[in-house]
Amino acid sequence: MTRWATPKLAGYAGLSAAGLLAALVFARPELVALTAPFLLALAAGLALATPPQLRVHVELDQARALEDDEVGARIVVESTTPVDRLDLYLRLPEGIEVRDGKNPVALHLKAGERRELELQLGANRWGGHVLGPTYARARDPLGLLVWETVAPERPELRVYPREDVLRRVLQPRETQVFSGNEVSRHKGEGIEFADIRPWFAGDPLKRVNWRASARRGELWVNESHPERNTDVILFVDSFAEARSGNEGTLDLAVRATATLANAYVGRRDRVGLIAFGGILRWLVPGMGTVQLYRIVDALLDTQIVLSYYWKEIDVIPRRTLPPNAMVIALSPLLDGRSVGALLDLRARGYDLTVIDVSPVPFTPRPAAGLDSVAYDIWTLRRDALRHRLQSAGVAVAEWRDDTPLQAVLEEVREFRRYARHAHV
Amino acid sequence: MITALGSVAALGASIAYIAASGGQLARVGAGAGAFGLGLLVLGLVLRWPTTIPWSILLVGGGYLLAREGHSVVDGWAAAIGVLLLLAAELASWSIEHDARIEAEASLVRRRIATLGGLIAAALLINFMLLAAAGVAASSGVLLAAVGVAAAVAAVAVVLRLLHA
Numbered sequence: 404m405t406r407w408a409t410p411k412l413a414g415y416a417g418l419s420a421a422g423l424l425a426a427l428v429f430a431r432p433e434l435v436a437l438t439a440p441f442l443l444a445l446a447a448g449l450a451l452a453t454p455p456q457l458r459v460h461v462e463l464d465q466a467r468a469l470e471d472d473e474v475g476a477r478i479v480v481e482s483t484t485p486v487d488r489l490d491l492y493l494r495l496p497e498g499i500e501v502r503d504g505k506n507p508v509a510l511h512l513k514a515g516e517r518r519e520l521e522l523q524l525g526a527n528r529w530g531g532h533v534l535g536p537t538y539a540r541a542r543d544p545l546g547l548l549v550w551e552t553v554a555p556e557r558p559e560l561r562v563y564p565r566e567d568v569l570r571r572v573l574q575p576r577e578t579q580v581f582s583g584n585e586v587s588r589h590k591g592e593g594i595e596f597a598d599i600r601p602w603f604a605g606d607p608l609k610r611v612n613w614r615a616s617a618r619r620g621e622l623w624v625n626e627s628h629p630e631r632n633t634d635v636i637l638f639v640d641s642f643a644e645a646r647s648g649n650e651g652t653l654d655l656a657v658r659a660t661a662t663l664a665n666a667y668v669g670r671r672d673r674v675g676l677i678a679f680g681g682i683l684r685w686l687v688p689g690m691g692t693v694q695l696y697r698i699v700d701a702l703l704d705t706q707i708v709l710s711y712y713w714k715e716i717d718v719i720p721r722r723t724l725p726p727n728a729m730v731i732a733l734s735p736l737l738d739g740r741s742v743g744a745l746l747d748l749r750a751r752g753y754d755l756t757v758i759d760v761s762p763v764p765f766t767p768r769p770a771a772g773l774d775s776v777a778y779d780i781w782t783l784r785r786d787a788l789r790h791r792l793q794s795a796g797v798a799v800a801e802w803r804d805d806t807p808l809q810a811v812l813e814e815v816r817e818f819r820r821y822a823r824h825a826h827v
Numbered sequence: 828m829i830t831a832l833g834s835v836a837a838l839g840a841s842i843a844y845i846a847a848s849g850g851q852l853a854r855v856g857a858g859a860g861a862f863g864l865g866l867l868v869l870g871l872v873l874r875w876p877t878t879i880p881w882s883i884l885l886v887g888g889g890y891l892l893a894r895e896g897h898s899v900v901d902g903w904a905a906a907i908g909v910l911l912l913l914a915a916e917l918a919s920w921s922i923e924h925d926a927r928i929e930a931e932a933s934l935v936r937r938r939i940a941t942l943g944g945l946i947a948a949a950l951l952i953n954f955m956l957l958a959a960a961g962v963a964a965s966s967g968v969l970l971a972a973v974g975v976a977a978a979v980a981a982v983a984v985v986l987r988l989l990h991a
Contacts, residue, residue, distance in 0.1 A: 411919050414880030421884060425891065433894060433904035436957055437887050440912035440949035447945065487937065490928055509930035511937060544941050546919060 404454065404541075404550045412547040415445045448545030455541040456483040459554040461493060461534065466558070468526045470565040470658075473502055476558075478520040478537060486512040490540040491520065498528030498649075499560065527649060529564040529657055531703045533557050563699055564654075566662040567808050572670070573816060575633040575729035576754045581690075583632025584670040593629035600626055634675070634688050634725050635667045637698070638748075640734030640741040641680025641705050645762030650804065652760040656733040657702050659758065659808050663731060668695040675723055676701055679741055681710035685723045714740050716747040729754040735762045736788055749795050756815050757792055757799045759785075764803050796822060830924065831871045834917035838864050841886050841910045844903060845893045856893035860886040867914070871921055879918045883911050905953030912949055916942055 422438025425431075457480065464475035478493055492507035504522035512518065526532075537554035578587040586595045599612050602622035615623040637660045644653040660676070667674045668691065675688035676698050686694075686701050724730075730753045734741050749755045763782060769775045789799045800814040842864055846857035863885030870878025890907060920938070 410876040411879075411915075414877070414883075414915070418880050418883055418887075422887065425887075429891065431891065431894060432957065433901050433907075434887070434891060436904035436953045437890065437908040437911060439952050439956055440908045440945075441915070443949050443952055444912060444916070444945055447948070488934055492928075505929040507925075507928045509928050509934055511931065511934055544937075545945070546923065 404457070404552045406454065406548060406550050409542075409546055409549055411545075412445070412448070415441045415448075415547070419445060444545055445547070448543055448547035451487075451545065452543035452548045453484050455486045455489075455550055457481070457486070457489075457539055457541065457550075457552055459491070459537055459539045459552065460556050461537050461554055461558055462556075463534070463558045463560060467561045467563065469563050470526055470529050472526050472562075474524045474526060474560060476504075476522040476524050476534070478522070478554075479517065480512070480520070480539065481517040482512045483515060485514045486541045487544040488542045488546075490538075490542075492538045492540075493522070493534065494536055494538070495524070495534060496532045498526070498530055498562070499532050499534065500525045500527055524560075526560065526562040528654065529562050529703060530706075532560045532562060534560060561700070561703055564658040564661045564702065566658065566665050569662060569666045569809055569812070571812075572663065572666045573729070573731065573756060573812055573819070575635065575727075577727035577729075578631035578633050579673065579725075579727065581632045581671075581673075583630060583672055585631055585633050585672070586628045587631040589629065590626045591629035593627040595628040595630070596625060597628045598626045599623045632670070632690070633667075633672045634728035635663075635672050636675045636677060636688065636724060636728050636730045637663055638730050638732035638734070638745075639676070639678045639680075639702070639705060640732065640736075640738065641678050641682070642710070642738035642741050643735065645735060645737065645765035647765040647767075651765060652735040652737075652762050653705070655802070655804060656735075656760045657705060659733055659760070659802070660702055661699055662808060664695055664698045668692065668698075673725075674698060675725075675728070677719055677723060678702075678705045679714070679719070679744060680705075681712075682706075683714065683718060685719060687720075687722050688725060688728070714744070716744045716751075724748075724753070727754070730756070732757045733760055734758075735760045736785065737762060742788065742792075745792065745797065746795060749792075749797050755797045756819070757797055758811055758815070759789060759799055759801045761801050761803045764805075793818070798822065828921075830917045831921040834871065834914045834921060835864065835868060837910045837914035837917065838867055838882065838886060841907050841914070842889070844907060845886070845889050848893045848897075848901075850893045851896040852892040856889035856891070858889070859892060860889035863889065867918060871918060874922050876919060876922050879915050879922075882918075883915050886911060886914075900957060902957055905950060905957050908953050909946055909950045913942075913946055916945070 419438050419442040422434055426434035426438065459478065459480045462477045462479065468474050478491055480491060488509055489512055490507060490509050502523045502525040504520065506522055508520060510518065535554065535557035539552050541550045574585060578585050590597050599615050600623065602611065602624050606624045610624040612623050612625045639656050639660050641653060644651045664674050671690060673688035673690050674694060676686040678684040684701055684705065686697055730748055732745055732755065734757060736742055736759050745755065745757060768778045792799045798815045798818040800811045802811045842857055842860035845860050846853060863882040866878050866885065867882035870882065894901060
């Protein structure tokens with residue numbers, strides 16, 4: 404414990420010394436009477452001051468929660484010595500707030516007393532939050548000395564983004580070789596009827612289309628589309644964000660990424676993650692619930708880190724971007740590096756979709772003057788950038804907070820259908 | 828707010844006594860006291876605890892000036908000393924108070940009781956001191972000061988033993 408004297412101790416000591424000295428110099432007993440109360444307070448305070456023997460620790464009811472959930476926390480404090488006044492304060496990171504309970508709190512402890520302070524914490528924002536430190540400050544009865552200590556435990560609370568429900572997701576243009584829920588464009592073993600063709604040696608009898616064979620006078624067999632899985636790469640742009648209050652474009656992007664990851668993993672697709680920003684993070688595509696947890700855990704560490712380093716798509720490991728993978732990018736399109744990387748991905752033939760997490764709702768338009776003109780130019784340039792991406796064959800849809808993600812995906816789907824027809 | 832007003836009131840009462848004491852330099856003493864009061868108010872507003880001892884020192888100095896020309900030991904000095912302590916304690920309480928910290932009700936009661944006990948003890952010691960000074964005026968201030976120190980030390984020892 405760290406002990407330090409309050410300004411009161413020095414003040415009273417100075418007053419006592421000055422008063423007694425003045426009493427001697429001026430030979431006035433009244434000055435002793437003025438000084439004696441301070442001398443008494445000083446002596447009594449120091450006599451009553453006992454160094455506290457405290458043990459403080461913090462517990463959480465659960466280490467994981469969803470956004471907007473409430474998590475119980477408990478500050479346990481024990482003292483073997485009496486503490487006249489103990490101030491306790493659990494420092495909470497941004498995104499966590501006290502919904503119920505007292506923090507900071509001041510209390511009195513008797514010798515050997517144990518107190519448990521219950522707090523209900525609200526997880527307002529996704530992320531890996533480290534709670535604490537917990538500060539404990541004890542004072543003597545007259546407030547002359549203060550002892551401070553910090554609880555060694557700093558529990559971690561992982562808050563997962565709340566996911567939307569998607570009725571259907573984007574279907575990639577190309578499928579992979581493993582079984583899945585996506586009907587492949589290729590022909591092979593499957594359920595979905597594709598075509599008929601003449602029988603060849605080796606074709607199983609069960610695939611013979613007897614009606615077509617009777618009409619043509621020779622054996623014809625059914626062909627089908629196999630059900631395959633796909634590779635989906637979720638690309639989160641973490642170079643820059645627009646933020647207003649507790650919400651920002653990165654929050655929306657992370658929630659949407661978690662939603663998409665959940666939906667694609669549920670379809671037995673292989674899902675990978677690239678967080679492209681000041682800090683580059685990636686996750687090689689994989690399947691199953693474990694991969695979903697990996698993705699969500701990786702998302703929790705995503706943050707905006709200022710960087711001037713010019714990054715291109717080459718910095719991403721090759722295994723993270725398998726051939727024929729569909730890339731769904733969630734970006735506010737604020738940083739030229741991410742826009743360049745997306746165009747580069749498209750140029751390399753990837754099936755790319757960009758969900759433009761619009762920063763416009765987070766940046767209110769100035770009322771008048773040059774600022775408002777600049778704002779209008781900025782929004783026009785954003786429109787031009789989206790058009791540029793669309794010209795490159797990238798499906799782009801602007802997403803604002805008040806629009807459901809499903810609606811944005813439907814807009815993208817329509818564009819992809821239209822674009823496909825246009826190419827034909 | 829209550830503690831701040833109490834502190835100002837206690838110091839104001841001391842200054843009023845200084846002004847009413849009728850000494851040769853009573854007005855100068857009251858002026859010094861008023862300056863000390865202003866300093867205390869400034870400290871309370873800006874939450875500067877270091878202004879408290881300076882304001883007390885100024886009021887004490889004002890009292891010393893006001894006593895110029897009086898040869899008889901002032902019996903009210905006991906009350907003035909206690910008022911000064913009360914002003915300092917209440918001002919410290921006011922500055923230390925942080926509205927963000929939710930204190931248990933028992934803490935406030937304990938602090939009032941502690942302050943009350945301290946004031947009562949200080950008053951008692953002061954009366955004993957001035958009575959002793961009045962009886963043995965010839966023995967001088969040094970003896971009185973030693974007596975005070977001994978009394979205070981005795982109180983401290985008793986408190987320490989009780990606390991242990």
